[in-house]
Amino acid sequence: MRPECHPPRFAVADAVQRALVEDLTPLGDLTSSLLPADLRASAAFVPRRDGVLAGRSCAEETFRQVDASVEVSWSADDGDQLSAGMPFATVEGRLASILTAERTALNFLGHLSGIATQTRRFVDAVAATGSATKVWDTRKTTPGLRVLEKAAVRAGGGANHRGNLSDWILLKDNHLALMGVSAAVHQARIRWPGRTVHVECDHLEQVEEALAARADALLLDNMTPEQVAECVVAADVHVARLGGRRPLLEVSGGITLDTVASYAVLGVDCISVGGITNSAPVLDIGLDIDQI
Template sequence: MSDVPVEPPIHAVRAAVAAALAEDLTPLGDLSAALVPADATIDAVFASRAAGVLAGTACATEAFAQLDPAVTVTWRHHDGDRIDAGTTVATVTGPLAPVLTGERTALNFLCHLSGIATLTRRFADAAAEGGDARIWDTRKTTPGLRSLEKAAVRAGGGASHRGNLSDWVMFKDNHLAAIGIEEAVRRARTAWPARTIHVEVDDLDGLRTALTAGCDAVLLDNFTPDQAAEAVAIADGWAADHGGRRPLLECSGGITVETAAAYAAAGVDLLSTSQITQSAPALDIGLDVRG
């Protein structure tokens, strides 16, 4: 079992589900479900139509809980589990009307977040063929769903980058165009002495400057695998000369499932890609009535 928490914060789950249900039920509620017999019940299963990695179970459970606590969802698999096509991942029993009302909301979260976990797992497996680099997400997430999508990345074997702009100091090219690496790092150390300082560079000279300035992490932007390997050698040499640990090295730009192994083999620590949150196809999961 992984030591990395893969469940999203419960407050984020509740807020996202409440917003999704409001989108479906405003202003008059579920007109169709209101017409089924009040005493009708359902016995159904969530079943995967394709192989992948499961995520979003908390959101699916919450969708029914907010509609009617009498609906019972029993999970046979959990976030982070690999599942095959045809796998029953959960059973759903209880009053029919709220299940019908919450079905699409539950599946929207389940399919979307499982898709992210599945694509992340592909990246993580590919990177593992080359080295120890972790797959890192970005802030390129669906507005309002960041905590959920980042949890899905973790469920797929990835790691979470900063959650928002308050987490740590990160200087990208547009920041550095105004103040430069050395001055940026100096100001950050003065203003936020306990915060991680992360600097983007686009060449080896920029890396050398970032090392001298004393940053905690360096983003190697659009480096090739060979350039990344050279950057690792420079950073390792700098650390040896200065009797300390080198900053974390992240590669971003050009990271695909096909190139992940080569970048990992270069010896960097992290590979970041927006594909896992912006371009992941939904995993096909359905709700099927039993009997």
């Protein structure tokens, strides 16, 4: 397994438990309870389209919580490319248990693999330019599933932005409208001296002010490629004049597969895309069952 592509065990167990409670409260799977208790079957997970696998640990945990005697075997790990029609895992055990767990396992696999697949598309588009720019996610995630979705981004080859509001300081437009860039960075240094200070910038003048305030990272928001290029030059000139490390430069706001390459070649460090989590199409995966 690739540990870096999988979410923490506690997050998986919690998400699966909540999903099963939603599906089985209060009386369990009424339909599957009609089946003979000793009837066994095998089944295969099969993608209907090409994609990237994510959510393996969630699928395993689903079967474990429904019936620990069900055996799941994998020929692929999170981050692997899947080919339409080619099975990547098998399940063996009581048919009733398999059917009870089926939809929950598929929901996790389809949703998370969809995120990994969409992320890989952006990563490949950036890589085709020869740029080392990273594709970043955002906090535009499904409530309660952020840890799982960010793991799926990693499975797709992307990198994670901050996990939550406690990770670091991101001074956005509504903060800056009240405090101003210099004062906000200064207050952040006093209050949280060990934290990254990240400043959202809408135009070149804000970039110059954030550079002068020694911000750790700049978010270049909703800018054209031409505007971003000017900001990159400003950052490089600032470092050449005063020394030190160039702040991390992030581009964000309306980036699509059609435009991501035009930003990746400009010398920025990261491109954040909310769409890889909040609107990634589900990867269609089925569980094809053969009764034993």
